[in-house]
Amino acid sequence: MNADNNFTQEIINKTKQQNSVKVSKQCEYDARLADEKIKLCKTCNRCWEVDKEATKSSYNRKIGRIVYSYYEDFPKYGKQIQECLKCKGE
Numbered sequence: 002m003n004a005d006n007n008f009t010q011e012i013i014n015k016t017k018q019q020n021s022v023k024v025s026k027q028c029e030y031d032a033r034l035a036d037e038k039i040k041l042c043k044t045c046n047r048c049w050e051v052d053k054e055a056t057k058s059s060y061n062r063k064i065g066r067i068v069y070s071y072y073e074d075f076p077k078y079g080k081q082i083q084e085c086l087k088c089k090g091e
């Protein structure tokens with residue numbers, strides 16, 4: 002009986018471990034993705050990225066407009082430095 006219980010407990014523990022690994026991998030992936038997408042503009046000192054969802058909307062697609070999102074208080078560490086299009090004057 003005891004051996005059976007231990008075996009069941011072992012399976013539960015293994016399942017829990019697998020789940021937690023899955024979750025942490027997902028978080029790392031999201032953070033990495035955000036770092037690659039979000040740029041830092043040194044001119045206006047803001048983080049920015051292309052707002053893909055807004056850019057893909059039928060109206061913006063029709064007039065060929067690309068929408069940008071700005072993040073005033075975004076952590077700037079490790080961000081790729083690229084001047085935003087507003088500072089470039091486009």
Ligand SMILES: [Zn+2]
Pocket residue numbers: 042043044045046047084085086087088089
């Ligand atoms: Zn700028």
